[in-house]
Amino acid sequence: MRTKPVLGILTWREGKRFSEPKYLRRLVLAGQRLGAETFLFSHQDVNSAEKKIRGFVPVKGGGWESRLFPWPDVVIDRYRKRVDTYLRLRHSGLFQFANSPFGKKWRVTEMLAKEERVKHWIPKTVVYAAGKVKAMLKHHKIVYVKPGNGTGGRSIVKIMAQGDHFLIRGRNRRLSQVETKLGSVESVEKWIRRWVREQRIGDGNFLVQQGLDLELVPDRVADVRLLIQKKGDGEWDVTGSGVRLGPAGSSISNLHGGGKPISFSAFMNKCFGEERALEIHQECQHLAHEVAVVLEQKFGRMMEFGLDVGVDVLGAVWLIEVNPKPGREIFSQMGDSQTYAEAIARPVSFALHLVSASGSEENSDPKQGRE
Incomplete structure (x- = not known):
């Protein structure tokens, strides 16, 4: 025994x-x-x-x-x-x-965009094809093109309509910065076609996504990394969150690309004031719980998600991406050793909860193993 x-x-x-x-x-x-x-x-x-x-x-x-x-x-x-x-x-x-297989990022985004509980947080997103960038630029001054299977900010470009020209900024597969200025939407389409061909990651496809004005600091992109996990009692709880502030002139905020981790409350209080920052924090937490519940209903038992959340210059909250096997280094880089330790321990605590539950009764999950 x-x-x-x-x-x-x-x-x-x-x-x-x-x-x-x-x-x-x-x-x-x-x-x-x-x-x-x-x-x-x-x-x-x-x-x-x-x-x-x-x-x-x-x-x-x-x-x-x-x-x-x-x-x-x-x-x-x-x-x-x-x-x-x-x-x-x-x-x-x-x-x-402890955690079920998960779908490809673009399929998850597509599914969430149709879910009544969460769709109002999802930016308009389509799978890349010829003409899609041009169509998106008709309605949005900022458009992102990014790989559906990417990580760490690789192969992402940001297209910005600026008067009579378009500014494109991004990072290639090696995280080297790329910047160019083009005079027409047709030349943008041609440039993106070549980018998609050359910067593809494996056999993955690309997404075209409504851009958000996340320059809460001039010429620097900021977003929120939020970690929601199951505790030792099997219930969802937001372990922690932090802001990633990208370097000047960069189209991404990822820590791998030179982003700087900052306390959520310190950053948002400065940008919006304490009262509005608290409202934004509560909405981010509500978003995380709703997304976790919807995704678990779809894919079967899960134990944690890393959410990339955008807060635009007006204070509106948007879900950018969901990662079912997230990192948690932002907490150690912020100097929050207590949250970092908890973020590591919680998957184990939840796994031990499952061991205990399966010992007392047959643990049934009909969706286990679904892709």
């Missing part, structure tokens, strides 16, 4: 090289502190015939050691590459997962 619960964390690895090793090290240690036998593994480590898994745990001084572990009670999925071997494992029925 087991003396402690067993938690597996599914991730990509090559040898002893893991994706997001800093976060995963902290996640394993959080699991151990909370009394669970916790380890990392990848799809190639599963021996379903013998019900054994080769797992990896951090060692003092850095690095990882591997050994055989018992079959996990619950698995937290942090695998970010949609490769066939991973997808087969996700749909194999071998494990109870």
Whole structure:
């Protein structure tokens, strides 16, 4: 009989090289502190015939050691590459997962835009095709073109109508800044056609999205990163939020692209005053809860979402993007060590809640495993 619960964390690895090793090290240690036998593994480590898994745990001084572990009670999925071997494992029925598979970003945006509870927060978004940029520029002075499968601000451009010309700013796949000025909407269409062809990420497509005026600081884009997670009782709660302020002249605010993390209340109080800033904060929290509920109804059980939220110059709140496997480094970079520690511990606490629930009654989720 087991003396402690067993938690597996599914991730990509090559040898002893893991994706997001800093976060995963902290996640394993959080699991151990909370009394669970916790380890990392990848799809190639599963021996379903013998019900054994080769797992990896951090060692003092850095690095990882591997050994055989018992079959996990619950698995937290942090695998970010949609490769066939991973997808087969996700749909194999071998494990109870804390979080279900998620749809592609553009499909999620498309679905949310039709949901009565959340559609008023969604900017107009269409899948890129010839003529779509021109059509969007007829109605909006700012338009974004971005990959439907992108992360970290890669391959995104912002198109701004400025009098008799258009200014295009963006970052390519390597996060190098790009800027050009064009004299007609036809030349913009031609430029974007080449950009989409050259800056595509894998086999992904591009989205054309209504631009928002997020320059709460002149010539600098700002947005909000909000983390909503399930607690140890299985209920949704906003763990924390922060503002990402992009560098001068940049079209993105991402921390990878030079963005600066700032306290939500300090930034919004300065821009809108305390009373309005509080209203904006409450709306962001309401948005996060509504989106979490809608997405869980659609995809099955989830445990956390990172939301990129835009607050425009008039104080209107917009949902830009949802990430089901979010980072949480903004809190450590803001110096908020308490929220950072909580953001790491909550996935483990929720997984342990599932272990406890499945021990007392059969845990049923008919949508588990749906793509």
